[in-house]
Amino acid sequence: MARTAVVSIGVRPRVVSLGRRSLARFVRRRTAMAGGIVSSVFVVMMLLGLWIAPYSPAATDYNRTLELPSLAHLAGTDDFGRDIFSRIVVATRYSLGMGLGAVFLGAALGMAWGIASGFYGRAFDNVSMRIVDIMLAFPGILLAIVVVAILGPGLVNVVLAIGVFTIPSFARLARAPALAAKAQEYAQAARALGASNSRIMGRHLLPNVLPSCLVYVTLRVGTAILTASSLSFLGLGVQPPTPEWGAMLAQSRVFLNVAPHLVIGPGVAISLAVLGFNLLGDGMRDALDPRLRD
Amino acid sequence: MAAYTGRRLLQAIPLLVLISLLVFVLLHLIPGGPMAAYGNNPNMTAADFARLEHDLGLDAPVHVQYLRWLGALLRGDWGYSLASKRPVLVEIGDRLPNTIYLLSISLAVTLGIAIPIGILSAVRQYSVLDHAVTTVAFAGQSVPIFWFGLMLIIVFHVVLRNPISGAPLAPGGGMYTLGEPFSLLDRLHHLILPVSMLAVVGTATYTRYMRASMLEVIGQDYIRTAHAKGMPARRVLWHHAFRNAAIPVVTILALEVPVLFNGAVFTETIFSWPGMGRLFIESAFRYDYALLMAIILIGATLTIVSNLLADIAYAYLDPRIHYG
Numbered sequence: 001m002a003r004t005a006v007v008s009i010g011v012r013p014r015v016v017s018l019g020r021r022s023l024a025r026f027v028r029r030r031t032a033m034a035g036g037i038v039s040s041v042f043v044v045m046m047l048l049g050l051w052i053a054p055y056s057p058a059a060t061d062y063n064r065t066l067e068l069p070s071l072a073h074l075a076g077t078d079d080f081g082r083d084i085f086s087r088i089v090v091a092t093r094y095s096l097g098m099g100l101g102a103v104f105l106g107a108a109l110g111m112a113w114g115i116a117s118g119f120y121g122r123a124f125d126n127v128s129m130r131i132v133d134i135m136l137a138f139p140g141i142l143l144a145i146v147v148v149a150i151l152g153p154g155l156v157n158v159v160l161a162i163g164v165f166t167i168p169s170f171a172r173l174a175r176a177p178a179l180a181a182k183a184q185e186y187a188q189a190a191r192a193l194g195a196s197n198s199r200i201m202g203r204h205l206l207p208n209v210l211p212s213c214l215v216y217v218t219l220r221v222g223t224a225i226l227t228a229s230s231l232s233f234l235g236l237g238v239q240p241p242t243p244e245w246g247a248m249l250a251q252s253r254v255f256l257n258v259a260p261h262l263v264i265g266p267g268v269a270i271s272l273a274v275l276g277f278n279l280l281g282d283g284m285r286d287a288l289d290p291r292l293r294d
Numbered sequence: 295m296a297a298y299t300g301r302r303l304l305q306a307i308p309l310l311v312l313i314s315l316l317v318f319v320l321l322h323l324i325p326g327g328p329m330a331a332y333g334n335n336p337n338m339t340a341a342d343f344a345r346l347e348h349d350l351g352l353d354a355p356v357h358v359q360y361l362r363w364l365g366a367l368l369r370g371d372w373g374y375s376l377a378s379k380r381p382v383l384v385e386i387g388d389r390l391p392n393t394i395y396l397l398s399i400s401l402a403v404t405l406g407i408a409i410p411i412g413i414l415s416a417v418r419q420y421s422v423l424d425h426a427v428t429t430v431a432f433a434g435q436s437v438p439i440f441w442f443g444l445m446l447i448i449v450f451h452v453v454l455r456n457p458i459s460g461a462p463l464a465p466g467g468g469m470y471t472l473g474e475p476f477s478l479l480d481r482l483h484h485l486i487l488p489v490s491m492l493a494v495v496g497t498a499t500y501t502r503y504m505r506a507s508m509l510e511v512i513g514q515d516y517i518r519t520a521h522a523k524g525m526p527a528r529r530v531l532w533h534h535a536f537r538n539a540a541i542p543v544v545t546i547l548a549l550e551v552p553v554l555f556n557g558a559v560f561t562e563t564i565f566s567w568p569g570m571g572r573l574f575i576e577s578a579f580r581y582d583y584a585l586l587m588a589i590i591l592i593g594a595t596l597t598i599v600s601n602l603l604a605d606i607a608y609a610y611l612d613p614r615i616h617y618g
Contacts, residue, residue, distance in 0.1 A: 134312060141556050142574070142593055146586065149578035150323060226438055233440050234563065234575060249441060253564075256466075260448040267441035275436035 022287040032283020038276030045092040046100075053086035057243045066259040075265040078248075079255060087243035088265050094244040096273060098159050098237070099225035105163030107217050110170020115205050117171065118178030119197065129175070135168040141227055148236040158237045162227050166220060173216055174209040181208040215288060219281035222274040229270050245270045299606055306598050313594045314367075317587055318360050363587075373584030377577070382588045385573065392469060393569035396561070397554050400489045404496035409543075411497070412504025413536065419509060427501060434498025439557055443491040443564040450487060467566040488565045492557050503546050504539070511539040541611045548604035552597045 045052060054074075061081035069076045075084040117128045147161040148154075178201075181187055187204045195203075231237045232246030240247060245266040252262030329347055332338055338346075347353050351362060366373070372382040415427040451466035464486045465471070471480050511517065512535050520530045558571035566572075570589065577585040 134309065134316075142552075142559070142590070145559075145575070145578055146320065146590065149581075150320070222436065226436075229438060230440060230560065233438075233560075235579075246438075246440075249444065253444065256444065256447055257452055260452055263441070263444045263448060267438065267445065270441060271433075271437045274438075275433060278432070278436055 029283050029286065031279050032287065035276050035279025035281075035283055038272060039280050042092055042096055042273045042276060045089055046096045047093075049090045049092050053083075053089040055083035055086040057082065057087045057090040058241060059083070066255065066262070068261055076259075076261050078252070078262055079259075084248075084262065084265050087248060088245070088269050091243040091245050091248065091266070091269070092273075094155060094238050094242060095225060095229055095232075095246070095270070098155060098162070098228035099221050101159040102162035102224045102228065103166055103217055103220045105159060106166025106220070107170050107213055109163070110167040111174045111206070111209055111213055113167060113171040114174025115178040115201050115209055118175040119182055119201050119205060121179075125175075128171070132168040132171050135165070136172070140165040141230065144227065144231060145234065145236060148231055153236045153239060155238050158228055158231050161231070162224055166224065169220075170213060170216065174213055177208045177212065178205045181205045211288065215281065215284045218277060218284055222277040222281065225270065225274050225277065298609060302602050302605060306602055309598055310595060311364075313598075314364060314591055315360065317590050317594070318363065319356075321583060321587055322356060367591075372588050375577070375585045376582045377580050377585075382584050385585060386570070386588060386592070389568060389570045389573045392567065393555075393558050393562070393571060396485070396488060396567060396569060397492070397558055399485060400492035400496065400557075401554065403489055403493040404500055405547075407493065408497045408500035409504050412501045413508050413531070413539075415501065415505045416508035416512065416539075417531065424505075427505070431498045431501045434495060435502075437495070439491065439495045440560040440564055442495060443487070443561060446487050446491055447564070467564075469567055488561045488567060491561050491564070492554075495557065496554075499550070500543070500546075503543050507542045508535065508539040511535045514538075541608065544607050544611060545604045548600045548607060551600035552593065555593060555596070 059082060061077065063081065064073070064077050065079055065081045067073060067077040067081075073083050073085065075088065078084055078087070113128065113132075117125045144158075144161040144165055147164070148157050151157040151160070182200075182205060187200055190200050190204055228237060229244070229246030229249075232244045233250045235247075235250060238244035238247050240251060248266040249263060252259070252266075255262055329343065329350075329352060332343065332346065344353075351359065354362070363373075370383070372386075374381055375385050378385060411427055415424045418424055447466045450464045451462045454463045455461065456463060465484050466487070469481070469484055470476070471484075474480065517530060517535055520534050521527070525534075555571065558569060559574060560571070561567060562569045562571035563575060570592075573585070574589045574593075576582070577589065
């Protein structure tokens with residue numbers, strides 16, 4: 001046999017697992033690595049911000065207001081004499097936290113929705129997918145604005161609003177693999193063995209849905225950070241004096257003529273964070289896409 | 295084709311009714327409901343409150359209120375703004391043209407830049423230009439549009455000045471100079487920054503679409519055939535490649551109409567532009583019930599119509615697509 005013949009002359013085909021191949025592909029792409037590093041830095045800042053920041057984000061110094069960047073204050077000081085750099089660092093927990101929270105919320109509910117839709121099929125699937133269509137047809141951020149205006153401004157409400165409008169895309173993404181997995185022998189076997197519906201969905205369909213959804217989470221985090229900071233910029237998110245990138249930009253608008261440096265830092269932070277997560281998501285998608293060969 | 299268009303139009307109607315219902319229910323969830331705007335008025339007694347609620351028909355069951363509202367809406371009575379006490383239709387009529395004016399010029403500029411760059415980037419794939427375009431476009435999509443607007447103001451209104459008169463290079467807000475007679479130059483001057491803000495961010499998106507679509511097309515057999523039969527490269531590019539590559543871009547254009555409105559919200563907020571986007575934010579902050587519902591409904595209608603247009607444009611532009 002041809003196959004054994006190959007082996008016998010000692011040319012063993014190298015078998016590399018899909019996971020390692022994906023990782024190798026990911027590492028080789030410098031942009032993806034850069035995205036991974038940038039987003040990790042922001043995650044560290046989110047978790048340890050209070051300890052990294054050289055000053056307290058709330059410490060005021062009325063002798064040093066609206067100062068230009070210096071060695072003592074890397075990004076200058078704001079109208080209350082607070083250290084802008086410290087505020088940007090500490091703000092990561094709110095800005096990034098809102099983005100991550102919203103996407104995780106939307107992903108969890110969306111996956112449950114999509115799996116249920118694919119699993120139960122028929123009329124339930126039909127109706128729930130039409131609802132998804134309608135939700136997707138709505139301009140998301142506008143409805144988020146309305147929802148937050150209704151519920152009242154605040155961190156939790158922003159997360160809820162963005163989370164809700166993240167649900168439909170995850171529901172649609174999760175439905176197809178759930179539908180495919182449901183028809184597989186192992187799902188049928190589980191059913192024959194008397195597994196309950198929720199067990200089949202949780203143990204057999206969910207693992208099939210997770211990979212594509214996890215990649216999509218990374219891709220969506222950037223958008224969610226942008227949306228959250230936009231809402232804060234409009235005054236609907238985190239309220240002063242809590243430091244948050246969008247809110248900081250809104251407050252510095254007043255000083256555009258006298259202290260334009262106030263605007264630069266928070267904007268750079270948002271752009272970098274979004275860029276980092278976008279690059280990471282792109283890289284992950286490419287790395288895990290089996291159609292893309294090295 | 296006509297039958298397909300007609301059927302799609304008919305399908306849009308129940309969707310719109312459903313959305314109107316959704317919007318109505320959503321706004322009824324405001325703590326205090328439509329009366330919320332009066333809730334923090336210390337001069338109103340409970341009796342005043344109840345009387346007003348009765349006069350406005352807000353004590354009727356919700357479904358009755360919805361049907362009344364829908365009926366009035368269809369008759370052209372969109373209610374009154376709580377803040378300005380003017381009819382909603384007048385209020386919107388004042389603002390909508392300004393937004394259309396801003397958005398259409400921005401879109402024209404966006405496409406005028408994005409289409410040639412996208413094509414060039416695709417034709418010279420992996421060239422220095424292509425790498426630069428791809429990188430800038432990707433980065434451009436990560437920049438928050440409102441921050442970009444603020445930076446434009448800083449650079450072109452605060453920092454850079456006219457070397458002779460010392461005046462700012464561009465106005466930092468508004469649609470025209472207040473108190474002066476109409477002047478085309480003044481109008482154009484006020485357009486520079488808001489249009490740049492929308493166009494730069496839009497260009498990032500459309501360049502990517504145009505490039506991807508063009509790359510797809512120039513790999514096709516019929517392009518090779520056209521080259522093989524000796525057709526001039528320029529003619530192949532425009533007559534064969536571009537016309538086909540434009541199809542998906544047209545579709546995306548239609549689908550992106552809501553995104554445009556989203557951009558208008560921020561541009562109008564930053565540049566004090568008297569348009570729909572600002573009206574929307576203002577009415578959301580003031581719980582201006584009738585106005586808010588009208589704007590959301592218009593937004594939803596716009597979205598559905600643009601989806602419809604995208605599908606119809608697709609069917610019309612691509613003869614390979616047949617709809618039964």
